[in-house]
Amino acid sequence: MEKKTFGMISLGCDKNRVDGERLLGEIVRRGHTVTDDISQAQILIVNTCAFLASARKEAIETALECNGYRERGKLEKLVLSGCLPQKYIAELFPALTEADVFLGVKDADALFGALERAYAGERVNAVGTGSGGETGGRVVTTPSHLKYLKIADGCSNHCTYCLIPSIRGKYRSYPEEDLLREARRLGETEELVLVAQDTTRYGEDGGTNRFVPLLRKLSALENIRSIRLLYCYPDRISAELTAELRENPKLVKYLDLPLQHSEDRILKAMGRRGSRAEYLELIARLREEIPSVALRTTFISGFPTETEEEHAALCAFLQEARFENCGVFAYSREEGTPAYRMKGQIPAAVKRRRVKELYAVQQRVSAEKLARFVGRTAEVICDGFDFEKGLFAGRTYFQAPEIDGVTYFTAPEAAQGARYRIAVDRADAYDLYGHTEE
Numbered sequence: 001m002e003k004k005t006f007g008m009i010s011l012g013c014d015k016n017r018v019d020g021e022r023l024l025g026e027i028v029r030r031g032h033t034v035t036d037d038i039s040q041a042q043i044l045i046v047n048t049c050a051f052l053a054s055a056r057k058e059a060i061e062t063a064l065e066c067n068g069y070r071e072r073g074k075l076e077k078l079v080l081s082g083c084l085p086q087k088y089i090a091e092l093f094p095a096l097t098e099a100d101v102f103l104g105v106k107d108a109d110a111l112f113g114a115l116e117r118a119y120a121g122e123r124v125n126a127v128g129t130g131s132g133g134e135t136g137g138r139v140v141t142t143p144s145h146l147k148y149l150k151i152a153d154g155c156s157n158h159c160t161y162c163l164i165p166s167i168r169g170k171y172r173s174y175p176e177e178d179l180l181r182e183a184r185r186l187g188e189t190e191e192l193v194l195v196a197q198d199t200t201r202y203g204e205d206g207g208t209n210r211f212v213p214l215l216r217k218l219s220a221l222e223n224i225r226s227i228r229l230l231y232c233y234p235d236r237i238s239a240e241l242t243a244e245l246r247e248n249p250k251l252v253k254y255l256d257l258p259l260q261h262s263e264d265r266i267l268k269a270m271g272r273r274g275s276r277a278e279y280l281e282l283i284a285r286l287r288e289e290i291p292s293v294a295l296r297t298t299f300i301s302g303f304p305t306e307t308e309e310e311h312a313a314l315c316a317f318l319q320e321a322r323f324e325n326c327g328v329f330a331y332s333r334e335e336g337t338p339a340y341r342m343k344g345q346i347p348a349a350v351k352r353r354r355v356k357e358l359y360a361v362q363q364r365v366s367a368e369k370l371a372r373f374v375g376r377t378a379e380v381i382c383d384g385f386d387f388e389k390g391l392f393a394g395r396t397y398f399q400a401p402e403i404d405g406v407t408y409f410t411a412p413e414a415a416q417g418a419r420y421r422i423a424v425d426r427a428d429a430y431d432l433y434g435h436t437e438e
Contacts, residue, residue, distance in 0.1 A: 001116055005033045005074075007041030009066065010141070011059055012049025014230075014402070015195050016082060017141065018150040019105060020047040023081060024139035026108045034139060038066070039073040043115065048084035050167060052332045059084045060096065067098040077118050079103065079111070087167045089127045100124065105153075105168055106132035137185065143383060145190035145417025146401055151179055151214065152196035156205070157233075159260070160271040160338040161300065161331065164197055173202050176214055183221055190381060190417050191252070192218070193228045193401065200236035209236070212244050219250040228400060230256040234282055235273040246290045252397050254294045255286065262317035263310045266303055269342070276317065283321050294398030296325035301358055302351030303331045305344035311354050318361045324369060325404040328358045363429040366405075370427035377437060380407045380422045382414045394420070396432070411436040 006027050010020035023045065024034055035041055044066050048059035059080075069075035079101040085092055086104035093102060100118040103111060107130030114126035140147055155164045156171040183192065196202065203210025218227060227250050232241075234257050245251050261267050264275045286293050299314065318326065330351040333340055380394035383401070391408040399405050408431060409422045424434040 001112060001119065003032055004042045004076075005035050005040060006043045006045065007035050007038040008045045008047060008141075009038065009062055010047040011062065012047075012051065012055060012083070013195075014148050014193070015150050015153075015197070016047060016049055018138070018148050018195070019082060019108075020045075021138040021141055023047065023103075023108045023111065024141070025137035026111060028139055029137055030112060039069060041069070042074050042076045043079065044069060044075055044077075045079040045081055048080060048082040050083035050087050051163060052334065054332070056084055056088070063096060063099055077101065077115060079115075081107070083167050085127050087163065089125060093123070093125050097123070102127055104128055104130070106130050138182070140186065142401075143416055144188075145381070146193070146383070147186045147189050147191075148193045148195050149179065149183055149186075149218075150174070150195050151199060151202050152205075155197035156201075157198060158271055160269065160342075161303065161334065163334050163337060166336055168197070171198065171201060171205050173205050173210070176210065176217065179214065180217055180221070183218055183224060186223070188223050188225075190225045190419075191228060191401075192224050192226070193230060194218075195230050198231055198233050198236070199229060200232045200241065209238075211236075212238075212240050215244055215248065215251065219248055224250065226250055226252050228252040228254055230400065231258060232256055233273075234259060234279060237282060237286070242286065242289055245293070253290055253292045254296070254397055254400065256296045256400065257282075259297045260300050261303065262299075262314045262321075266306055266310055269305065269339075270300070270303060271338070276313075280317075280321065294324040295321075296327075296400065296404065297321075297323050298327040298329065299358060300329055300331050301354040302346040304339055304342040304346065306331075306346060306354075311357070315358060315361050318358060319365065322365050322369070323362070324398045325366070325400070326362045327403065328355050328362070330355050367427070367429040370405075370429070370432060373424045373432055374427055375424065377421050377423050378407065378432065378434075379419055380409065381419050382416055384416050385414075391433075394422070405430040405432070407432040407434065409434045409436060 010017050046063050049055040077100045080099040081103040085102040101114045101124045104127040107126055110126045110130040114124040117124045152173045154168040154171045200211055232255050262276045378396045380396055382394040386393040392411055392414045394407050396407055421437045422434040423437050424432050426433045
């Protein structure tokens, strides 16, 4: 195939972003060009999410919008990749005729064969035809100081509300040597963010948990300045992992613990391990052993049969646990999951109200925590300049990229990826504001 210019729109989570970066890596390896200006792309890839109905709607709307570049841009072929084709190709292929090629989650190396067929006049369903090479070269799409490392794919937890196992299959740890090679290839990295559906189960599909040994080996790499841990399931926060987080200077003192709920009956209905008492005990242990640790979590509100009393108990739990950061999502009824068939589905209006009430609790907690920084200094890594606010934007150790708050600051100048001491002048429920120290 003659040399082409490719563009990509990647939707969904950071794990999906890494998949998209690997697809871009295959494109560059073949000698083609990648552009940030999608109006100039001859081949445009929409890398999709399918976790929730809202994500599927966004993916289809994005594909339809991109199809318009056939007339107002340079578009020749439209490719739909990722979770949406992987799960729903039977419905998508005959219906979404705007797309020329469909790829699943492991089909990066099938792209060019499919495009050859598309340029010959076919519409191509290439889902499931790739070799699944998940740790090849990547084109990093984040700022150069910040990179993600996906250490595993799939999930074996089988939470009753989740489609991921049916989309991505069972949990599969990537080979340690491949991950270390990939981390070296990423070059100088101020912050490496480890992601997977469940990072803390790394290695267990091979018989032995290898998460802590992996952390030690990644920490030994000279090009990695710091490592942040996301998607750490509470039942796998071992004494060994806690000690490593406390003692390893390269590990950011931050843990993302997706609890999803606090009440025992709902947790059991969700297929989640743990209980309210165990969660509170874990939180207390972490803060005792690592006093500076920042904890974030996510909750699902309005799960089938959730009572007003259980919702109130979750609000009380949120107040007691006092997380640094928290995301709340209304339960989404996904066909194909056990929870879809459950009786006692909660009306949408009730779910929206409960989400709002939970956020109100967390806003009060966050505002109280952030207010303590006013008049103090904090180390911040600069992510760039926010032109809307007219301020530099960065993050402290308790602010993960894209999901938590931001520290905005003034400075005569600031370099992306550099660290600064910021004197904090004020705070709101989400963000800090300050200036660089003289």
